[in-house]
Amino acid sequence: MQQRKAIVLAMFGTTVEAALKGLLTIKTAMETAYPQTPVRLAFTSNQIRRIWRKRATDPAYLQAHPDIPQDILAIQGILAAIANLQDQGFDTLIVQPTHVAPAEEFHDLAAYVRGLASIRTMKPRWRPFKTIALGRPLLGAYSLHRAYADDIRIVAQALAEDAALAKSHDAALVYMGHGNQYFPSGGLYLEFAARMRQFYPGVLTLIATVEGFPSLDEVVESLRLHGVRRVMLKPFLIVAGEHATRDLVSPEEDSWQSILTREGFEVIPVIKGLGEETPLVQIFVAHAAEAAADAGVELD
Structure with missing residues (x-):
């Protein structure tokens, strides 16, 4: 039939x-x-x-x-x-x-x-x-x-333009993922960031999440460890919705852009969802x- x-x-x-x-x-x-x-x-x-x-x-x-x-x-x-x-x-x-x-x-x-x-x-x-x-x-x-690891590699390869843009600004590339306080998805995010660094060794790529691990505090620590002064912020989210416009780059004091600026970093926001x-x-x-x-x- x-x-x-x-x-x-x-x-x-x-x-x-x-x-x-x-x-x-x-x-x-x-x-x-x-x-x-x-x-x-x-x-x-x-x-x-x-x-x-x-x-x-x-x-x-x-x-x-x-x-x-x-x-x-x-x-x-x-x-x-x-x-x-x-x-x-x-x-x-x-x-x-x-x-x-x-x-x-x-x-x-x-x-x-x-x-x-x-x-x-x-x-x-x-x-x-x-x-x-x-x-x-x-x-x-x-x-x-x-294998999920193959999918992660494919995603990292697909984001070559992000790495190139960060490199053109002589900036680290920091992604915002969603995360979950009750589900251990942090390992996938960390593996993705590791693959980005492997494929694009000229750019320090890091990722933190809104909820759960890894947090922005861990990213700040890594940025300081590597002597980075300029950061390109981008949502690792399908859409640049409320998390991107509010949690990532809003003028509120607890947004990632505000926090990183207070920490002494120059911040370059790129508000574009992965679905674009x-x-x-x-x-x-x-x-x-x-x-x-x-x-x-x-x-x-």
Whole structure:
């Protein structure tokens, strides 16, 4: 029987209008790569979806922001997006996360997909899905078939322009990751930074996180150890949303830019999400294709 295939992009989401570009760029790249396969968006953050639902019913907001696409105004959670596709007759789904690390959000998403894939009916033809497969986050996931270390190397290679820009300013490159106080994702971030230093030895690349380890304090210590005086700050986040505009470079005294400036560093901010970087976006496209291939599905 012919499969009806679709891709669901599972994104944390953002409420910052300007940051939507990073998310929509990923969707456009996926549609370009697989023009015969419908692509749907889903936001995994309950709070962000609530904000968009409120905005979608506010005439003043809609008038002030006429360029917000309907995909965003009508955004759904992952379960609702999948249910709608199933109701429309799609029985083969590739769920591709745009999360950076295989941490809390990804594990919740994986639990949803496993649960849906486990559904059995008395008559096999009434199963809701022939196939539902889950792709890997940016920095990979736990797999016996696709080593996460390879994914980290690919990400580091894709960020050559960041290293070149930092080098042109004679600056260290400091990324802001999200992190998690309850999930040990710090090792992945540190391995990524180590690969950046390996590939681009002329640039000191470091990473800290908003939550958990490594913290900005560790980065400051490393900068002092290496005698660095100039720092290029950039979000290691899919979108340059609230963390980038508030925690990274706002004039507030606890922003990273303010802290580093007080510590005596010259700071060069680059406010651009990873979703706006074409080489990074193509990694998500490749991860979707690999998840499909592992499940015996060909995207077209």
